[in-house]
Amino acid sequence: MANIPSFIDRLLSVNDTANPSLTHCIKEAEIDDRRYSLSLYNAFQDLFNGLPLCAMISGRIFCMHGGLSPQLESWKQLAAIKRPFDPPNKSIAMDLLWADPENNMNGWAKNSRGVSYIFGADVVKDFTDKMNIDLIARGHQVVQDGYEFFAGKRLVTIFSAPKYCGEFDNNAGVMIVDERLIISFDILKPAIREVTIRARGTSKNASTRSMLVSSRGPKSKMG
Numbered sequence: 001m002a003n004i005p006s007f008i009d010r011l012l013s014v015n016d017t018a019n020p021s022l023t024h025c026i027k028e029a030e031i032d033d034r035r036y037s038l039s040l041y042n043a044f045q046d047l048f049n050g051l052p053l054c055a056m057i058s059g060r061i062f063c064m065h066g067g068l069s070p071q072l073e074s075w076k077q078l079a080a081i082k083r084p085f086d087p088p089n090k091s092i093a094m095d096l097l098w099a100d101p102e103n104n105m106n107g108w109a110k111n112s113r114g115v116s117y118i119f120g121a122d123v124v125k126d127f128t129d130k131m132n133i134d135l136i137a138r139g140h141q142v143v144q145d146g147y148e149f150f151a152g153k154r155l156v157t158i159f160s161a162p163k164y165c166g167e168f169d170n171n172a173g174v175m176i177v178d179e180r181l182i183i184s185f186d187i188l189k190p191a192i193r194e195v196t197i198r199a200r201g202t203s204k205n206a207s208t209r210s211m212l213v214s215s216r217g218p219k220s221k222m223g
Contacts, residue, residue, distance in 0.1 A: 011051060011052050011053065011054065011055060011063065011064065011065055045086070046084065049083070049084035049085055049086055050083055050084040053078070053081065053087075053093055053096045053097070054078060054096055057177055057181070058181055059133070060133055060134045060135065060181055061133065061134060061135045061136075061137055061177065061181070061183075062131070062133050062135070062136050062137070063136075063137045063138070064096045064097075064136075064137075064138050065096065065097050065138060065139050065140055066095065066096055066097045066098045066099045066100065066116065066138060066139075066140045067095065067096070067098075067099030067100055067101060067116075067117075067119060067136075067138055067140070068095065068096075068099055068119055068123060068124070068127055068136070069091075069092040069094075069095030069096060069099060069116075069117075070095070070108050070117065070119075071091070071092050071095070072092050072095070072127075073130075075131070077092060078092070081093055089115065094115065094116055095116045095117060097116075097140075098111065098113060098115045098116035098140070099111065099116045099117050099118070099119060100113075100116075100117075100118050100119075100140060100141060101118070101119060101120075101121070101124065101150045101151070101155055101157070102118035102119065102120060103121075103150075105118070105120040106120040106121075106122045106123075107119070107120055107122065107123065108120075108123065121150060121151035121152070121154075124136060124150065124151035124154050124155045125151055125152070125154060128154045134154075134181070135153075135154060135155070135156065135183075136154065136155040136156070137155075137156050137158060137175060138155070138156075138157055138158070139157065139158055139159060139160070140157070141157050141159065142159050142164050142168050142170050143157050143158075143159050143170065143173075144168075144169075144170050144171065145170075145171050145173065145187070146158070146159060146160070146162075146170065146171040146172045146173025146174075146185065146187050146188065147159070147173035147175065147185050156175065158173050158174070158175050158185075159172060159173060160172045160173060160174055160188075162188050162189065162190045163190035169190060170190070171187050171188060171189050171190065172187070172188040173185050173186070173187055173188070174186040174188070
């Protein structure tokens with residue numbers, strides 16, 4: 001677990017685990033530069049496999065990419081996870097990366113993503129009470145306003161990519177925690193800006209239009 005407030009801690013996400021998309025990117029890079037190869041892919045995986053799975057903020061806010069695990073019953077279980085590693089299926093690590101909260105249900109059920117679980121608000125309430133924490137902060141799902149609370153504000157989903165993949169009209173959110181553990185959200189709204197993209201070897205007049213997401217919205221605060 002990461003727990004060093006004076007440093008930036010970057011948590012592991014599902015996009016960092018071994019997957020065909022990264023392999024595809026590396027192979028595409030090989031077309032332009034033969035220095036980029038499978039060895040570069042493996043170097044990325046070595047880096048990703050050493051990233052923290054979760055973080056604790058002042059013992060009160062539990063952070064991860066995905067969600068909770070039905071196997072997680074104590075913090076000692078997290079400390080016992082050997083790193084670096086490629087997260088195995090049906091493990092606490094896999095659930096921390098892939099699990100999702102779900103409205104209108106109780107308990108646990110299989111996740112439609114084909115890996116890990118979905119869990120109800122009752123699971124969140126039981127977990128926060130048992131582990132004596134105030135909030136679970138996670139990502140993994142697009143939410144329209146950049147952040148979205150669940151289970152009576154005991155869990156918050158934060159999504160920091162505005163206009164995700166060009167397919168959603170969502171805002172992005174950044175959660176800010178001050179020294180009193182009061183949280184606020186900086187909202188980034190999608191904005192259209194014209195940019196010029198010129199392919200290699202084409203004239204200066206050859207251009208296309210692209211979407212750039214950058215504008216800031218107002219902050220929202222919560223005590």
